[in-house]
Amino acid sequence: xxxxxxxxxxxxxxxxxxxxxxxxxxxxxxxxxxxxxxxxxxxxxxxxxxxxxxxxxxxxxxxxxxxxxxxxxxxxxxxxxxxxxxxxxxxxxxxxxxxxxxxxxxxxxxxxxxxxxxxxxxxxxxxxxxxxxxxxxxxxxxxxxxxxxxxxxxxxxxxxxxxxxxxxxxxx
Numbered sequence: 748x749x750x751x752x753x754x755x756x757x758x759x760x761x762x763x764x765x766x767x768x769x770x771x772x773x774x775x776x777x778x779x780x781x782x783x784x785x786x787x788x789x790x791x792x793x794x795x796x797x798x799x800x801x802x803x804x805x806x807x808x809x810x811x812x813x814x815x816x817x818x819x820x821x822x823x824x825x826x827x828x829x830x831x832x833x834x835x836x837x838x839x840x841x842x843x844x845x846x847x848x849x850x851x852x853x854x855x856x857x858x859x860x861x862x863x864x865x866x867x868x869x870x871x872x873x874x875x876x877x878x879x880x881x882x883x884x885x886x887x888x889x890x891x892x893x894x895x896x897x898x899x900x901x902x903x904x905x906x907x908x909x910x911x912x913x914x915x916x917x918x919x
Contacts, residue, residue: 756871758864759863766816772801777797780792787884804829829846843877862895878897879916880912897914899915
């Protein structure tokens with residue numbers, strides 16, 4: 748059997764390291780997805796389904812050449828959530844997405860990481876457009892999309908997640 752490897756580039760911002768997922772991230776990942784806070788993105792999930800979700804994120808890198816990064820605070824090494832580029836089958840369009848752990852909310856972590864991910868999409872991957880798909884009740888994510896300069900474009904009815912707002916990012 749031959750080995751298969753996927754290279755996930757690391758991105759750094761002033762405060763953050765955006766890196767590959769590690770086994771050690773799973774406990775925080777699973778704990779978040781076990782809570783009601785995850786309902787905007789398909790949760791709550793059992794540990795088994797959270798494991799599959801983490802594996803899906805890694806598989807997206809293999810299939811698309813981009814994906815979500817684990818976001819780590821450089822000063823503490825603490826896992827803060829995941830932010831990245833997403834375009835699975837059935838999705839409206841190439842997306843910049845974010846999910847923050849409770850301890851990372853309200854500190855500008857998601858915005859800092861989303862800007863780095865968007866810069867990578869536009870500058871390195873050559874994307875000419877990107878969206879963020881947001882549950883209409885997720886006011887924190889809507890406010891972040893607005894801070895990122897996104898404009899509301901309309902609605903998309905996802906077969907599993909239901910109605911989602913389409914927020915278009917400014918062009919590069």
